[in-house]
């Protein structure tokens with residue numbers, strides 16, 4: 001026994017020493033290449049050519065909104081093709097085995113609802129195929145029978161083709177030939193019986209047709225005689241880890257061709273450029289949620305999260321492909337850029353298991369694709385206003401006194417902050433939901449101290465649970481049978497921060513509900529309403545597992561971990577966010593940060609780019625990484641300011657604060673081994689620069705909050721690549737070192753050492769942009785060299801917009817609640833501008849449940865600035881008022897009058913002829929009422 005424990009401890013020390021920074025960069029040998037992944041290398045060996053599949057037209061069935069057809073190739077295993085026309089220019093294509101020997105995994109809980117279908121009709125049919133009408137502007141779907149191929153046309157234009165490269169490949173489930181595995185299969189089969197009810201209630205599930213099953217099994221066995229097993233089909237080994245595959249090979253693959261397309265984006269998470277690159281010469285982009293230690297830049301290796309959505313864009317059309325599959329997935333991109341030919345991009349998806357279920361989002365505009373995707377997976381959760389402010393974190397703040405002294409430091413240096421974070425060391429021996437008794441003996445006193453200053457705290461709650469019978473969380477999960485099981489049916493255990501740990505099965509709704517209940521104030525002892533949560537390590541990270549994650553043959557009820565790996569992190573965040581909502585009786589909006597994510601994670605909170613490093617390249621890549629997430633619905637994104645690993649020089653740290661202040665999630669964080677990094681530790685000058693960056697963030701909170709309100713309501717991203725707003729301007733298509741926040745602010749962070757200037761592209765022919773620091777006006781559609789000093793980064797406001805700020809410096813965002821607004825009216829060349837103001841309580845769901853909010857339109861036209869109600873059936877009392885207005889690009893008025901509630905008064909003003917700015921002082925009108933200000 002003792003020797004076993006010794007060995008386990010030694011192993012842990014080894015694993016931890018690898019993890020804690022003995023090496024300088026990612027150890028690539030810990031992670032598979034496509035070649036080292038049996039299914040990927042099998043699939044990739046199949047080259048483009050004529051598809052062996054044909055559609056059996058005599059099996060065609062068309063109901064109002066669903067067309068089905070069987071597909072067959074020479075292995076004689078029939079596939080069922082289902083086609084749906086969905087509301088809002090979306091086509092859904094599903095391919096599954098017609099009669100699999102057991103059901104294949106269909107991803108639950110990602111779509112917000114069963115998508116609404118619309119009628120389809122057959123336009124033409126002969127022995128070559130079928131033509132269906134998809135409505136719209138003469139949009140049609142061509143089903144070519146032999147070889148099987150799908151084409152979507154709009155008028156004479158081919159939008160996309162499926163299987164035109166002939167890469168449809170579907171490895172059908174089969175029984176093992178030897179007897180041992182028959183036994184394994186029968187255990188699995190008995191588990192199937194238990195969940196039969198789940199299946200019979202699932203709408204889209206192909207009827208298993210019990211009667212036909214034996215026959216099919218025989219048929220499968222016969223086929224296998226003719227099919228030759230390849231290495232890795234029934235088991236494979238990576239390093240010392242064996243992966244058993246009781247059902248053998250099960251991978252799927254399909255290709256999509258996009259004629260006329262040279263630019264594709266999406267497929268996060270990768271530390272790479274926004275525009276996806278050709279994968280011809282190297283590995284495909286990999287989607288497999290992994291805890292990658294010290295990740296490298298500019299490569300397609302998998303990281304912590306995965307969103308299998310690809311966005312294509314050209315000057316005519318933006319489209320999206322959403323490949324709904326949660327197994328390990330690889331995506332090949334091949335662009336043809338022969339000037340003599342029409343450009344084309346071919347995309348090939350390969351997944352290890354599950355079914356083919358793909359949503360073709362046909363646009364045509366970027367905004368349409370965002371709404372289409374939002375109609376499937378939901379929109380960004382509307383975060384509490386305070387979570388958009390500044391977060392101070394490190395691994396770790398050591399004790400309550402440390403927390404109190406950092407908190408005081410912010411006050412002493414007049415730097416606002418809203419959240420202080422505690423990493424894993426705050427717990428009692430990495431037992432989440434507990435506190436270290438020596439260092440955090442009175443957590444409620446600590447939280448109360450923060451609450452008195454209207455500040456908040458986040459503690460980490462990870463999904464690996466210390467195996468310790470005296471730990472309540474563990475013993476309850478074990479006794480309820482809520483742990484993930486290993487392939488032999490025992491509780492799965494792996495090494496993580498607490499040592500030996502179990503992993504709760506978050507795919508089980510009962511488990512999730514129990515987990516949520518653990519956030520109740522009487523369960524999570526020491527918690528209070530200003531305590532929020534951080535879910536880390538939820539890929540899940542297993543230090544001694546294959547590729548630092550869970551064995552694929554671990555079991556979630558009847559499903560293998562293989563089937564749903566990429567969904568685990570989403571479920572952890574979902575259950576945690578639900579816990580915060582429930583502890584407040586359904587009243588308060590949650591705030592949960594997650595490292596791992598999948599399509600739909602936007603509904604549950606924020607994500608960050610994981611364990612980056614204090615290097616200029618990591619600062620630079622934070623922009624495309626968050627832009628990429630924004631394109632696929634996840635707006636609340638940020639990167640650790642300063643870099644997690646290593647120690648930033650002061651210049652890098654200052655530049656990172658300046659950049660982070662203009663990214664959606666704004667948190668500084670640092671590794672345990674790094675020197676302390678609180679903003680005042682770098683001398684008064686650097687402190688002042690950091691303070692200024694943080695203050696700029698606070699001043700813009702009303703604008704950030706408005707953007708998140710819109711993201712929540714409409715699915716439009718907060719952080720936008722330039723091409724999203726300027727889709728016809730090809731010079732924007734590859735830009736990923738600058739971006740827009742909403743439509744109206746353009747930001748170009750400084751990401752190079754000793755920069756004296758940056759090259760900025762200002763888009764928009766006929767538009768103008770104003771430097772927010774100097775009010776200098778620039779024409780759009782030009783490249784500009786903008787000199788920079790250390791004091792700030794280039795930010796521009798679009799001519800034609802009105803932005804509201806709160807300029808008074810406070811301790812935290814909550815302290816700014818009743819502060820006045822300053823309006824920045826940036827005139828377009830025609831002398832017009834428009835904007836919005838949104839106000840609510842900042843933290844409850846009452847904006848939704850009781851329509852308690854103010855939404856106003858601000859408009860400047862014909863020398864008159866007015867505020868009118870955009871939502872007359874909602875209301876919210878506000879004490880805030882308009883204290884100042886800047887009108888940029890204006891002419892000198894003779895006088896200015898304010899009209900509100902029937903009363904007319906004159907307003908003080910100044911005019912600066914150099915900058916052409918009119919400043920209105922003290923209009924002093926309540927922000928929630930109608931008013932007009934007239935310039936004579």
Ligand SMILES: *[C@@H]1O[C@H](CO)[C@@H](O)[C@H](O)[C@H]1NC(C)=O
Nearest residue numbers: 088089136137363364368369
């Ligand atoms: C659908 O497409 C048509 C034309 O391609 C476009 O006019 C319409 O706005 C789109 N509708 C949606 C909801 O995206």
